Amino acid sequence: MKLTKLLLFLFVYLTSIASFASDTELIIVSSKDKQAIEGAIIYDKQSRVAYRSDSQGKVIVDSVIKFVQIKAKYHRPQLLSVTELTSNIIVMAHDEKLLVAEQQLSYPKKNKLWGNYSEYRSNNDLLSYDLSIKVDPENKHISGNNKIRFKMLKADNKIQLDLYQNLNIDKILYHGHPLKYERELNTVYITFPNTLKKGDVEEVDFHYSGYPQATGRFGCFTFKKDSLGKHWINTACQGTGSMVWWPNKDQQPDEVENMIMRVSVPSDLKNISNGRLIQTNILEDGYTEYVWQTLNPINNYSVSLNIGNYVHFGEKLGQLTLDYYVLPQDLDKAKQQFKQAKPMMVSYQKYFGEYPFIDDGYKLIQAPYTGMEHQSAVTYGNGFQNGYNRGPDVTADWTGVGVSLKFDFIIIHETGHEWFGNSLTSYDFSDSWIHEGWCTYAEAVYVEDQFGYDDAIKYINGYKNKVENKFPIIGQPSVAHWPTSDIYFKGTLFINTLRHIVNDDEKWWAGVKAYTTGFKKSHLYTVDVLNFFNQYFNDDFEKVFDQYLYFNTIPTLEVSKSKGQVRYRWQSDVDDFNMPIDARVGGDKIRLYPKNTWQTIATTGDFSVLEELFYIHVKEV
Numbered sequence: 001m002k003l004t005k006l007l008l009f010l011f012v013y014l015t016s017i018a019s020f021a022s023d024t025e026l027i028i029v030s031s032k033d034k035q036a037i038e039g040a041i042i043y044d045k046q047s048r049v050a051y052r053s054d055s056q057g058k059v060i061v062d063s064v065i066k067f068v069q070i071k072a073k074y075h076r077p078q079l080l081s082v083t084e085l086t087s088n089i090i091v092m093a094h095d096e097k098l099l100v101a102e103q104q105l106s107y108p109k110k111n112k113l114w115g116n117y118s119e120y121r122s123n124n125d126l127l128s129y130d131l132s133i134k135v136d137p138e139n140k141h142i143s144g145n146n147k148i149r150f151k152m153l154k155a156d157n158k159i160q161l162d163l164y165q166n167l168n169i170d171k172i173l174y175h176g177h178p179l180k181y182e183r184e185l186n187t188v189y190i191t192f193p194n195t196l197k198k199g200d201v202e203e204v205d206f207h208y209s210g211y212p213q214a215t216g217r218f219g220c221f222t223f224k225k226d227s228l229g230k231h232w233i234n235t236a237c238q239g240t241g242s243m244v245w246w247p248n249k250d251q252q253p254d255e256v257e258n259m260i261m262r263v264s265v266p267s268d269l270k271n272i273s274n275g276r277l278i279q280t281n282i283l284e285d286g287y288t289e290y291v292w293q294t295l296n297p298i299n300n301y302s303v304s305l306n307i308g309n310y311v312h313f314g315e316k317l318g319q320l321t322l323d324y325y326v327l328p329q330d331l332d333k334a335k336q337q338f339k340q341a342k343p344m345m346v347s348y349q350k351y352f353g354e355y356p357f358i359d360d361g362y363k364l365i366q367a368p369y370t371g372m373e374h375q376s377a378v379t380y381g382n383g384f385q386n387g388y389n390r391g392p393d394v395t396a397d398w399t400g401v402g403v404s405l406k407f408d409f410i411i412i413h414e415t416g417h418e419w420f421g422n423s424l425t426s427y428d429f430s431d432s433w434i435h436e437g438w439c440t441y442a443e444a445v446y447v448e449d450q451f452g453y454d455d456a457i458k459y460i461n462g463y464k465n466k467v468e469n470k471f472p473i474i475g476q477p478s479v480a481h482w483p484t485s486d487i488y489f490k491g492t493l494f495i496n497t498l499r500h501i502v503n504d505d506e507k508w509w510a511g512v513k514a515y516t517t518g519f520k521k522s523h524l525y526t527v528d529v530l531n532f533f534n535q536y537f538n539d540d541f542e543k544v545f546d547q548y549l550y551f552n553t554i555p556t557l558e559v560s561k562s563k564g565q566v567r568y569r570w571q572s573d574v575d576d577f578n579m580p581i582d583a584r585v586g587g588d589k590i591r592l593y594p595k596n597t598w599q600t601i602a603t604t605g606d607f608s609v610l611e612e613l614f615y616i617h618v619k620e621v
Helices: 008-022 100-104 109-115 328-352 409-416 433-451 453-466 486-502 505-518 526-537 542-550
Strands: 024-030 041-044 049-052 058-061 067-072 075-081 089-092 124-136 141-152 156-162 168-174 180-184 187-196 201-210 220-225 231-236 258-266 276-282 287-294 306-308 311-317 320-326 362-366 378-380 424-426 522-524 556-562 565-571 581-585 588-592 599-602 607-609 617-620
Touching: 024 067, 041 058, 049 058, 049 526, 067 089, 075 089, 109 187, 141 156, 168 180, 168 187, 311 328, 320 328, 328 362, 328 409, 328 433, 328 505, 378 409, 409 433, 424 433, 433 453, 433 486, 433 526, 453 486, 486 505, 486 542, 505 526, 526 542, 556 607, 588 599
Parallel strands: 024 089, 124 258, 320 362, 362 378, 424 522, 556 617
Antiparallel strands: 024 058, 041 049, 041 067, 067 075, 124 141, 141 201, 156 187, 168 201, 180 187, 220 231, 231 306, 258 287, 276 287, 311 320, 556 565, 565 599, 581 588, 581 607
16 A cells, blocks of 8 residues: 655654544534435634545544534535534435436446445455466456455455456465455456454455457457457456456555566466566466566556557656667657657656666556556557547647647547646545646646746647536546546646646745655645645635536636726636636736625726736626
């Protein structure tokens, strides 16, 4: 499991959180069915600290807090006095009229089983995987076993793992003896003969086989052939589950500390996986085993196979190795296109800190799909061209403003995930904007560093046409549901808005680096991001986060112009919304502090709002 490594300036703040166990425990439930509400946000305005209720509805707050505001999806907000509570059970008034758009969504049982960090998941902490797999390209068959090592966090005799139901469980061994298990859809409940004690380090050896199912956006596990007719086999399982092709504890909150992958393929092919190749073994049956090792925590969907007729070239950036694996027929094109990788890495390390996985190196691996952010093994299928090449009938100018054609979108975007998604990882799918919004913003960071501020702002604003504003960015927790695509586009526009609220680039970039390095190799929720911004910038961003992340609309600035003056106010979902913005009066740039009530400013020239700096609507009334 990842360990949170925070900067010294956050020490006092985190120490106070750690002490809350002796303070006030609240349990947030719904008036509809008295069931616990996960993901309710409890906010103390005085200290500017937000808390989040867990899957049991529990949250621990400092007993010195006097008043908190509680918000939860489909429930009316309430303000309460912590010091005057007669019960620690807080009942939220359910209201189906809130967030009506989300009522269209449904969550299959398999997603709920997958997404819920249940008692048989949370009772243990992953330590390592040792995965062995043999891939038979001709028959499209796989077989193997995973030795799963874990530490018990409480006494129990059962754990929960995952494997797609179309794959066979051949046996599950514990100290060489078969264990009993039950399957429910893609969930596997394993029962031990005796109760495992808290603190015990245990291992199960999970043997399986079958024909992996092609599913999801990129097929998850695909058997294809390259342009020369050679087998080309790849995995890409984000949003669908790595359990499609190997047994594991398929959850984001818990990651192994390290991993071994032993992949056997026909000897005319090579396998490229995460981390570093530590051994190659020639087997007797015409197969070769490639043994890869990762020395860093890794999420399950990042674990990948890339099997093909690969050739290699590489370079170094200081101590960081950059290795490139491509098909031989594309080698010359790759050597030219991958020249973008090194300056990109320089830009990212400048703004986000050192590459998080130096021990495991960095790889770009050619794949038959557009690309994926597999940790230390980024896949690439963008045709060795700039822009985003999704097909002959779709423009490669991704944001439609010309800037996209200056760089290779897949190299830049997918590598950004090494910081946002692989190093900083959300606990739950519902907070996936922490991956995708920030990684999309990383594209603009690269553009600004390579081509200048004006191109970066132009590039970001090109994303406005892609925002749907149909659902809130923050999704339903514990249901393994990938949220709206707005986590990418609205997410980056939100971050750009935060930058211009701060209105101090030196402080902003220092804060961004403090965020990425302070939470390096950590899990976090949206409340952790909010708390960081509040503390680092000494401001209160709660209402801004609330409006942009928890509602499917953006704030509207109403403007009324008359001779010699301009009146303005916010229309927003959030009460008392007070986000500052910049405007231009005549030739002068000024800062305004609109509220939900009308304010007036005297003007002697043309008035315009700098909408390119803030993601808002401006409406003249």
